[in-house]
Amino acid sequence: MSSNNANRKVRRAVKPQRSHGKARVETILVAAAEVIGDKGYDRATMAEIAERAKSPIGSLYRFFPNKEILANALLDRYAVLINAAFDAIDHVASDLPVETLADTLLELMVNLQTETKALASVLEANAKWTKRPKFPELFLQRLIKVLRHRAPELSANDAQNVAAVLMHNLKTMRAITFGKGIATGPDVAAELRLMNRLYLLNRLTPNRK
């Protein structure tokens, strides 16, 4: 809302030395996720986040020098979870039937969402000003990796494009599962699952089509 994005030293989230600090940072991130998830990035105030975290606002600023850095920390935290989830999938990807793989990938974001529920909204809010979209990049790379693992015959280009569509499907899945409005709910999720399966079957199965 204010300004001063320019001529400011490059700053990052401070990594706390003491274990006490780590817990504090974790609490703040959880609080931030909740408040931002609830109100959206712009309407979430640093004061409310601090209050929800039962942390003095001064401490909050100690660890996260400004709101943007806090939001980015949220993303980083999310990235860790994503990597872990993909790591788990990587191990079994080649043994899974395509349909199962399709379903598994689709559920991935939902499962993450369950853990870090409100995080997602940060993404959209941030998308408007974040300079480096490293987060979607990571996501895409991990999807490409899974695809090439499962279907080595897929060209690099195809893998990239299929992964992109997949990524959008995951986003859609999240919206369908956690969204409040119209076009949500379990029945719609089932439809999406069907579409996703049809698509991956077509693209990952050599002799079809």
Add this chain to the structure above:
Amino acid sequence: MSSNNANRKVRRAVKPQRSHGKARVETILVAAAEVIGDKGYDRATMAEIAERAKSPIGSLYRFFPNKEILANALLDRYAVLINAAFDAIDHVASDLPVETLADTLLELMVNLQTETKALASVLEANAKWTKRPKFPELFLQRLIKVLRHRAPELSANDAQNVAAVLMHNLKTMRAITFGKGIATGPDVAAELRLMNRLYLLNRLTPNRK
């Protein structure tokens, strides 16, 4: 001056009397679409919208008594275009092959976007406070209508769910076509088109499955 939330007339966007005014309103709407599309609803300021429209702030408020009403006007304007687009499709829907219908629907939002460029982003911004999600509802209803027209054997429930997935595909198509980040571009759009075709073929063709 102060509060007086009670006993205040219901406020709507004013329809300009003078012919000059109509152009002015149009200019404001375009400016609002651009600024909101660019910065998002919360970060878009009425002052910037006014400036972009080369309109004094007072005039802006004359036509749109507050920011929310302005955003709703944007939505209404978009709704008109959507209805027109669907009307055009309705006429030819039953004669089209499923694949063509699938592609046509998918392009719909892209075509709209071309005309009312940044409008779409208002939707998400608004989602946070809009009481009645009449806009997505409209979209969904029109999709259902097309589907039932083309595949009368589809149950009401199925039509609703398929339409929901379709709607998400349209959104995705918009993101892919106009998005700036990763996972965008013509190749990805082609993939999405493929998926969308596979899905509709499966759901709208009676004896397959």
Add this chain to the structure above:
Amino acid sequence: MSSNNANRKVRRAVKPQRSHGKARVETILVAAAEVIGDKGYDRATMAEIAERAKSPIGSLYRFFPNKEILANALLDRYAVLINAAFDAIDHVASDLPVETLADTLLELMVNLQTETKALASVLEANAKWTKRPKFPELFLQRLIKVLRHRAPELSANDAQNVAAVLMHNLKTMRAITFGKGIATGPDVAAELRLMNRLYLLNRLTPNRK
């Protein structure tokens, strides 16, 4: 940012923690009394009050979250003084000749005015929107108490009505003493004192009438 009238905490004047803050609040209150007393509630701007108090506008809002709360704080502050003044009178009321009591009461508001100069004007300004007229009520109750103390034979009803007239006399006394226009000045005050004495003598002395 926008509305959110619901689910918002009840807002009150903040009590400053730091010792410096207490002086600041006092300064603001004095400045507010002066500016509001001078210009009236509506024409007094928060910016001018802040400036007069040599306080940044943000600080003003820190202590008094909005204009209405500031005005109420002014009233509360005044109420404390009034109570103290009446307490002092209560102790001697029964021993005073009626004429002296009459004069003493009449001077009360003038004395208060001397200390909290422009406070009074807030009352009228506030009359327009204050929900609970607790302040005049307090005044009236204290007057009733004095009257019944001094003349126990007065019925509750009579005491209430006499007190009401007395209260108006006090207001008049203030206007005469501090007013700028016509019908003010010491000679007029002397006349008012006479009238007030005549009236109380008539109402509080048992066997006259």
Add this chain to the structure above:
Amino acid sequence: MSSNNANRKVRRAVKPQRSHGKARVETILVAAAEVIGDKGYDRATMAEIAERAKSPIGSLYRFFPNKEILANALLDRYAVLINAAFDAIDHVASDLPVETLADTLLELMVNLQTETKALASVLEANAKWTKRPKFPELFLQRLIKVLRHRAPELSANDAQNVAAVLMHNLKTMRAITFGKGIATGPDVAAELRLMNRLYLLNRLTPNRK
């Protein structure tokens, strides 16, 4: 609320030439009295006054070039009524018993109020910035005239001071009769009447005291 009181040509309310215009002006004044009486001078908007008068805002400004002039016109209109009321009293003043005269004067403002109910609030609102307090002056002069008529032995000075107190009593009467808050109502009015009688009896009856 805005400014520009300085360096502006001296302007007055335009006197309409046509009879149609006179009716229009009257309507506007009535509307202004109602709206200002209802909301207070500052919160009353020119637009609402125009609307209530069913007069285009442009017309309103034609007759009353700004808000202050409109308010002054309201006062002038009131003055005419006051003069008429005093004229009526002047004719009978010398024949009336003091008590009756006292009551008659006290009712005067109430009677006026009945006709131009909301006018009163303009006085206070205007008192803050009106340069020439000609209105209270008129009132006072007419009261002095009545007093000297009825009690020629009263010194000029005494007449002035008694009239001043009387004037305040009239104001009080108005507040008691039309006020909404505490210390109002018919019983309080009866008490005020008593006080007023006692006072005038004392001051206007030669051999008492």
Add this chain to the structure above:
DNA sequence: AATGAATGAGAATTCATTCAT
């Protein structure tokens, strides 16, 4: 002359960020 749309200075209020303690 009459009208009411257009204007923009000014008012209240918020909140990210700083810094005295």
Add this chain to the structure above:
DNA sequence: TATGAATGAATTCTCATTCAT
């Protein structure tokens, strides 16, 4: 070092007044 009070730029919205039609 930790805290939370203090700050002021930025934002939304109003309304007296003007002036094109």
